[in-house]
Amino acid sequence: MRIRLRRLRQNGTIRSMVRENRVNVDDLILPIFVAEGKGIKNPVLSMPGVFQYSPDMLPEIMDQVASAGIPGVLLFGIPACKDETGSASRDDHNCVCQAIRLIRKRYPSVTAIADICLCEYTSHGHCGIVKDGKILNDETLEYLAQMALATARAGCHMVAPSDMMDGRVGYIRDRLDEEGFADVMIMAYSAKFASSYYGPFREAAGSAPQFGDRRSYQMDPADGRQAIREMRQDADEGADIIMVKPALAYLDLVKEAKERFLLPVATYNVSGEYAMVKAASDLGYVSEKKIVMENMASMKRAGADIIITYHALDVAKWLKEPF
């Protein structure tokens, strides 16, 4: 047998020498839930190890992010009051804007990224403006832009629209540019599927829709070609980074994104993926470190440049340990 692939697997040194993909701490973004109020550190029950923090309590986690060398955090707001149009999302003093100012002042090595969507702020829990039980597309765009502008005024480096309205990337880009924020980057949730893997997030952010579901705007899990059209549209509208979400059940699309577009590709290892790994490892069915690092390797192998994950602090720690 002239070809023996096992020759390259005979010891750890060789395996590491020929290893094709590696996750690096600079690939990671940690999502953080910021709650309006003071002195809050609430555990999210379905996501062991994840908490909601009020802005004054953020240094506890931000110190860890900065010392681990994690380059970015993705901020989600939990407002005190919700209403029909999500007005707290446009308030320059809301909890996310406070968090951004704190990060800009005290953590200069960390990129502040604001998730842009109305669902955490609306009483009905939908990602857009609702009329007669319908989620309006074009009417929602200016509300999203107003939210993006508030976070830009607070100093965020990047906005990440996650609402899935058509045309929002171009609309937000134009409004940012008009108001003097040409340097604010856009990471578009481009191929975002209507997924049951978001369940724990909706508990964490209190953003479950009060009627219906998100299938009229988020994508059908069976559609791959449409995902490419979504990514192409966002790239054409000026997205700086495109995203596939969730990650693990959609790695075919991460690969397509990497092969077809010349933009950095992010993938979001979402709340349900995290919760399943935590639950199985807490029961002793799988080894947490090994399964998380295997998942990270899979996302890299598919082509992810950026991995948004609730495991980020653990991964940063494990990367420093011998494998």
Ligand code: PBG
């Ligand atoms: C808001 C938003 C959601 C997630 C990110 N931004 C929830 C949703 O669309 O219902 C999900 C993140 C996760 O599950 O970790 N639009």
Ligand code: ZN
């Ligand atoms: Zn939303």
